[in-house]
Amino acid sequence: MDPILLQKCCPCTGQENSTILGLSDISSYRGDFPSPLQVMWYAPESSELLSTKIPDREIRSWIKDAAEYHGIPHAMLAVILQQENNPNASLGLQAAQFGERTLTTFLAVTDELLFDLVPDKMPSWSPIKAGKSIASGSSGFANMSRPTLRAAAAYTENMYCRNPMPDDVRYRLLGWDQDTRIPGDDWKADLYYCAAHIRQLIDRITGKTCHNDGLTREQVAAVFGAYNGSGPAARKYGSDAMKKLTDAEQGKTTLFFYEK
Amino acid sequence: MTATLFFAFTTALLYLIFRLVKAPNKRKSLAYLTGFLVLSYVFGPYISNQGSLIENEYYVIPVQSSILTFRPTVYDQEGSGDNWIYAQDFTYYYYSGAGIASERLLYIYISRAEAKNCKDFEPTEFNSWCIIHAQEHDGPEL
Numbered sequence: 001m002d003p004i005l006l007q008k009c010c011p012c013t014g015q016e017n018s019t020i021l022g023l024s025d026i027s028s029y030r031g032d033f034p035s036p037l038q039v040m041w042y043a044p045e046s047s048e049l050l051s052t053k054i055p056d057r058e059i060r061s062w063i064k065d066a067a068e069y070h071g072i073p074h075a076m077l078a079v080i081l082q083q084e085n086n087p088n089a090s091l092g093l094q095a096a097q098f099g100e101r102t103l104t105t106f107l108a109v110t111d112e113l114l115f116d117l118v119p120d121k122m123p124s125w126s127p128i129k130a131g132k133s134i135a136s137g138s139s140g141f142a143n144m145s146r147p148t149l150r151a152a153a154a155y156t157e158n159m160y161c162r163n164p165m166p167d168d169v170r171y172r173l174l175g176w177d178q179d180t181r182i183p184g185d186d187w188k189a190d191l192y193y194c195a196a197h198i199r200q201l202i203d204r205i206t207g208k209t210c211h212n213d214g215l216t217r218e219q220v221a222a223v224f225g226a227y228n229g230s231g232p233a234a235r236k237y238g239s240d241a242m243k244k245l246t247d248a249e250q251g252k253t254t255l256f257f258y259e260k
Numbered sequence: 261m262t263a264t265l266f267f268a269f270t271t272a273l274l275y276l277i278f279r280l281v282k283a284p285n286k287r288k289s290l291a292y293l294t295g296f297l298v299l300s301y302v303f304g305p306y307i308s309n310q311g312s313l314i315e316n317e318y319y320v321i322p323v324q325s326s327i328l329t330f331r332p333t334v335y336d337q338e339g340s341g342d343n344w345i346y347a348q349d350f351t352y353y354y355y356s357g358a359g360i361a362s363e364r365l366l367y368i369y370i371s372r373a374e375a376k377n378c379k380d381f382e383p384t385e386f387n388s389w390c391i392i393h394a395q396e397h398d399g400p401e402l
Contacts, residue, residue: 127304229339
């Protein structure tokens with residue numbers, strides 16, 4: 001008797017593309033990031049072995065590629081990255097933010113290697129930030145938490161039947177696999193996880209799995225808000241992000257992570 | 261700021277416990293440890309709130325509360341904001357989660373005295389709050 005082949009039926013094709021209805025042309029930013037602190041965690045590719053600096057334009061090309069790979073509006077990813085990495089912040093604040101995110105990533109990696117040793121949350125008796133995430137806290141370029149990142153990656157695998165990043169992004173120097181599912185240990189991978197999460201939120205907010213259509217302004221604002229969380233604070237984040245997008249369309253503000 | 265504070269607090273606590281175990285003068289080491297814990301509990305909310313205000317521009321400390329006494333108890337674990345959902349101080353319980361449908365509201369709250377009149381009151385289950393006060397925000401509709 002011939003063996004029966006079980007083939008997974010994939011709900012989406014991976015060719016879906018969501019756009020923003022009526023979005024005006026947004027000017028590309030081609031200069032250097034205004035950020036006074038320009039450091040990141042990154043696993044080099046074979047051709048980058050001796051590089052110590054990645055040009056800002058190349059980082060913007062990663063952002064565009066990540067948005068295209070997941071079929072999400074490029075401008076949405078650029079706005080969220082700007083919301084999460086205020087490029088105009090002072091050096092002190094950026095250094096503190098980088099240090100905090102690096103430590104969170106370090107605790108997440110330690111937790112991963114040492115069998116859940118680091119507590120996920122501060123214990124309720126803690127005098128400082130009781131109940132707040134530690135090892136699973138938000139981190140990395142896109143400031144995503146580990147559970148959110150993993151859920152987004154799993155969503156891409158289950159609904160779009162592919163890895164959250166293409167092989168040329170996933171495998172780096174000596175074949176090193178950067179699909180670690182840990183926020184912040186490689187900022188290029190973070191962009192793909194972030195785009196995967198935005199794709200997941202677009203599908204959720206529109207109520208259409210494999211969304212392949214235009215998004216209304218209200219839906220875009222809701223996706224921005226959902227990226228931040230739920231409740232009034234997240235709604236405020238969503239309306240601020242929407243304002244940033246509208247201002248960029250009108251040339252009133254610059255999207256530093258956006259280059260066509 | 262959470263990871264930094266966790267790291268600093270745990271390191272200091274472990275050091276003081278190690279010192280207490282090892283030191284010949286246990287009374288002095290015990291005094292240091294007690295002092296550290298007392299100071300942590302007294303200034304913990306201030307340090308936590310100050311850290312959150314610096315790192316998160318959407319962090320709200322209710323006008324009914326203060327930076328010295330406000331203590332979030334449940335955080336939103338899904339989003340990038342790590343915003344508080346439930347919180348409390350010596351006088352009130354607060355809620356600022358997805359259950360707030362009105363776009364004009366910032367959070368809702370109930371006093372501890374009023375909570376005593378609620379049957380089956382749960383501080384982290386706002387559906388069990390029998391009296392609710394609402395705080396609106398000053399800005400445009402969210």
